[in-house]
Amino acid sequence: MKLIIDETRCKGCNLCTTVCPYSIFTEGKKLNERGIVVPVLDRPQRCTNCRLRNLYNRQLCGVCQLICPDQAISWVEETEGLTEKVVIEY
Amino acid sequence: MSSKIKDWLRQDRLPHIYCTGCGNGTVINCTLSAVTQMGWEIDDTVFVSGIGCSSRASGYISTDSLHTTHGRALAFATGVKMAKPELNVVVFTGDGDLSAIGGNHFIHACRRNIDMTVICINNMIYGMTGGQGSPCTPEGKYSTTTPYGAHEPAFDLAELAAAAGANYSARWTAYHVKQLSDAIKTGLEKPGLSFIESITQCPTSYGRRNKLRTASDMLEYMRTNALLLSKKRRMEEIGEEIPAERFTVGEFVNRNKPAMGVPK
Ligand SMILES: Cc1ncc(C[n+]2csc(CCOP(=O)(O)OP(=O)(O)O)c2C)c(N)n1
Ligand code: SF4
Ligand code: SF4
Numbered sequence: 001m002k003l004i005i006d007e008t009r010c011k012g013c014n015l016c017t018t019v020c021p022y023s024i025f026t027e028g029k030k031l032n033e034r035g036i037v038v039p040v041l042d043r044p045q046r047c048t049n050c051r052l053r054n055l056y057n058r059q060l061c062g063v064c065q066l067i068c069p070d071q072a073i074s075w076v077e078e079t080e081g082l083t084e085k086v087v088i089e090y
Numbered sequence: 091m092s093s094k095i096k097d098w099l100r101q102d103r104l105p106h107i108y109c110t111g112c113g114n115g116t117v118i119n120c121t122l123s124a125v126t127q128m129g130w131e132i133d134d135t136v137f138v139s140g141i142g143c144s145s146r147a148s149g150y151i152s153t154d155s156l157h158t159t160h161g162r163a164l165a166f167a168t169g170v171k172m173a174k175p176e177l178n179v180v181v182f183t184g185d186g187d188l189s190a191i192g193g194n195h196f197i198h199a200c201r202r203n204i205d206m207t208v209i210c211i212n213n214m215i216y217g218m219t220g221g222q223g224s225p226c227t228p229e230g231k232y233s234t235t236t237p238y239g240a241h242e243p244a245f246d247l248a249e250l251a252a253a254a255g256a257n258y259s260a261r262w263t264a265y266h267v268k269q270l271s272d273a274i275k276t277g278l279e280k281p282g283l284s285f286i287e288s289i290t291q292c293p294t295s296y297g298r299r300n301k302l303r304t305a306s307d308m309l310e311y312m313r314t315n316a317l318l319l320s321k322k323r324r325m326e327e328i329g330e331e332i333p334a335e336r337f338t339v340g341e342f343v344n345r346n347k348p349a350m351g352v353p354k
């Protein structure tokens with residue numbers, strides 16, 4: 001699983017940045033084409049939800065998704081051949 | 091979005107009209123998270139709302155919905171429930187909608203203990219009409235109609251619902267997303283009137299006038315000032331002073347009085 005922000009929905013409120021216990025979201029710097037500063041994802045593979053979702057088949061933290069007022073946060077299945085390796089830390 | 095919640099949202103209507111960082115969207119997420127956990131069907135569920143920013147919520151959900159006149163959401167919802175008790179009825183309302191113009195409907199819906207779940211998004215202000223004070227504006231806070239600070243005491247809606255006869259009453263905030271979702275789920279499960287209040291940030295009309303300019307500032311305000319009901323009671327017992335800024339959160343009442351509109 002991989003965390004994504006839907007840029008067509010995000011309004012740049014940074015609530016996700018405020019609540020994530022792993023600081024996976026950081027405030028962005030650049031305006032996108034809609035004139036919005038979307039947060040940047042800092043190594044989203046560190047997110048417990050991404051790492052452990054398939055393992056335990058349940059949602060673990062998910063606070064960012066619940067708090068996002070614009071329904072912009074979701075997880076997608078990772079495609080094969082992804083270069084970023086997901087390391088499982090305990 | 092979890093795929094189940096996605097099915098309950100009208101994807102073609104998103105993004106919604108709410109301002110950047112407005113907590114109304116968060117309360118919609120928490121509500122839909124609870125609704126999907128109930129395993130309800132879209133066709134058997136109706137969302138009803140009055141008028142206001144918060145009341146726009148029903149329009150973003152794919153069930154049948156009623157966007158009614160200001161303050162009358164509970165009256166319409168009562169009609170729906172009486173005509174078709176088998177439907178699941180959920181109401182979205184604002185603090186102004188529910189407690190000012192709709193105040194009497196609120197008290198009597200609680201007294202009758204009608205089987206529905208009422209979710210009040212309390213942003214402490216009239217959001218949609220430009221930030222006038224509402225019956226829930228805390229004392230000393232600024233709004234367009236209280237330029238020197240509100241000096242009337244605010245309504246405690248969760249206590250009011252409990253006193254008026256609702257079977258369930260709880261208050262959380264748009265910061266306490268997990269607790270809020272759980273409270274809504276308890277409310278959905280419970281026969282009779284369930285009232286869930288969510289203190290919610292309105293950075294545009296409330297925050298801007300009260301030194302809480304961003305949504306994150308307002309979230310921080312809710313995080314630091316929310317006081318668990320059980321803790322407040324303990325503090326009162328030992329005579330400890332409770333700072334004026336603090337507001338209570340938690341379950342105010344959870345009982346099983348006879349309810350109206352429960353399918354036989
Ligand atoms: C009978 C009537 N009176 C007044 C209005 C104007 N009006 C529209 S929304 C609103 C206030 C809404 O405030 P609230 O219920 O707190 O919701 P919020 O916008 O803050 O979410 C008012 C007074 C109206 N639409 N109908
Ligand atoms: S699910 Fe939790 S840990 Fe993962 S990104 Fe969201 S808030 Fe952070
Ligand atoms: S909470 Fe949602 S809308 Fe706000 S910045 Fe994060 S992704 Fe964007």
Ligand code: SF4
Pocket residue numbers: 107108109111112113114143144213217218291292293294295296
């Ligand atoms: S005015 Fe306030 S309540 Fe209305 S959409 Fe904007 S932030 Fe939300």
